[in-house]
Amino acid sequence: MQTRVLGANDLADIVTAVGLDRLLDELIEALVHALDDHDEEVLVTPDRDGFHYEKPDLGLLEWMPSMELGRAVAIKTVGYHPTNPVQRGIPSVLASTALYDTATGELVVLAEATLLTALRTGVASAVATDILARDGEVAVGVIGAGAQAVTQVHAISRVRPLSRVLAADASAANAESLGERLAFLGVPVEAVDAERLVGQVDVLCTCTSVDPGQGPVVPDVEHRPWLHVNAVGADFAGKVELPRALLDRALVCPDVRSQCIAEGECQQLPVDAIGPDLTQLVKHRARYDVHRSTTTVFDSTGWSLEDLVAVEVVAAHAERLGIGALIDLRPDGSDPYDPYALIRRRVGW
Numbered sequence: 001m002q003t004r005v006l007g008a009n010d011l012a013d014i015v016t017a018v019g020l021d022r023l024l025d026e027l028i029e030a031l032v033h034a035l036d037d038h039d040e041e042v043l044v045t046p047d048r049d050g051f052h053y054e055k056p057d058l059g060l061l062e063w064m065p066s067m068e069l070g071r072a073v074a075i076k077t078v079g080y081h082p083t084n085p086v087q088r089g090i091p092s093v094l095a096s097t098a099l100y101d102t103a104t105g106e107l108v109v110l111a112e113a114t115l116l117t118a119l120r121t122g123v124a125s126a127v128a129t130d131i132l133a134r135d136g137e138v139a140v141g142v143i144g145a146g147a148q149a150v151t152q153v154h155a156i157s158r159v160r161p162l163s164r165v166l167a168a169d170a171s172a173a174n175a176e177s178l179g180e181r182l183a184f185l186g187v188p189v190e191a192v193d194a195e196r197l198v199g200q201v202d203v204l205c206t207c208t209s210v211d212p213g214q215g216p217v218v219p220d221v222e223h224r225p226w227l228h229v230n231a232v233g234a235d236f237a238g239k240v241e242l243p244r245a246l247l248d249r250a251l252v253c254p255d256v257r258s259q260c261i262a263e264g265e266c267q268q269l270p271v272d273a274i275g276p277d278l279t280q281l282v283k284h285r286a287r288y289d290v291h292r293s294t295t296t297v298f299d300s301t302g303w304s305l306e307d308l309v310a311v312e313v314v315a316a317h318a319e320r321l322g323i324g325a326l327i328d329l330r331p332d333g334s335d336p337y338d339p340y341a342l343i344r345r346r347v348g349w
């Protein structure tokens, strides 16, 4: 078996062939399906782990493993370095995913996963929004108008019609430029301050790179009673985006309970105040219909299951379309008991 390598150009080729909207719809459907069927004995997602450091700048490198028993293992490595865009001109979040065959341990796919991470993070918010946000057309607000904001708004547009988008950011340039980045949606996008924004939206996505200890970024001002928040940015100990008072008014739904207690908005809550997780929301969605008229929060810290789903969807398209370079990372298999076999032949022992 050769390894299929999917770089940014290959992913763009897949998007061109499939269509960006259709790919998002497929990812939404695949995630809902994975959650509906979720059985922890079959879909195994050990806690992520990694290195967190403050030098040369605050950052982390983590590995996020997931396994579908008897079939596939995906391991995403993801870096978060919030000074990257301004200091180095590269994204804050950089990722790659390796997909293995569990029958043999062979590396099947190695994929650029910065785009996949943004897509699957938007998709998780879309799934939560579809269950918890009010029906009909919605005004969406984003606080933190960086990379994740683009896929948050795009993915939400696949589950609700959008009336308009309001954007707030510590960087006026980023808030102003979101309109250009989302122009393809054909929805008005306006940069406003966070105080004005919160009172005027039905769905709010927070995706800032605020430093640990510097939050919240959402002002505690009056909002619509049915406000649904996708809190995406808090994924680091000490980092929060929402005011405690808003959490206290809301049904708070973590993606991964233990992770959200350690790194998400749930850091601020007693454990017994935390609501159903994303799997429970999807499995029992009718039960949560009543919350479409109340305040709700999806506490998104990012789940390795979402990465497995995303890489499998694009890997299937890549194989069908013949996209991606096939490279040979296999060992010499001429004698499985002799790691020196190839060298022996080369040097003529």
Ligand SMILES: NC(=O)c1ccc[n+]([C@@H]2O[C@H](COP(=O)([O-])OP(=O)(O)OC[C@H]3O[C@@H](n4cnc5c(N)ncnc54)[C@H](O)[C@@H]3O)[C@@H](O)[C@H]2O)c1
Pocket: 080, 082, 085, 091, 092, 093, 117, 118, 121, 143, 144, 145, 146, 147, 148, 149, 168, 169, 170, 171, 174, 207, 208, 209, 210, 211, 217, 231, 232, 233, 234, 235, 300, 301, 302, 303
């Ligand atoms: N939940 C998940 O699965 C998931 C996935 C990817 C990224 N994230 C997190 O989402 C956050 C955003 O990621 P990104 O890739 O969009 O980063 P980014 O660097 O592209 O954008 C972050 C934006 O936040 C703005 N910002 C920083 N501090 C702010 C503040 N106090 N108020 C308002 N705006 C502020 C920045 O100016 C920037 O525009 C990061 O914390 C990242 O770790 C979460």
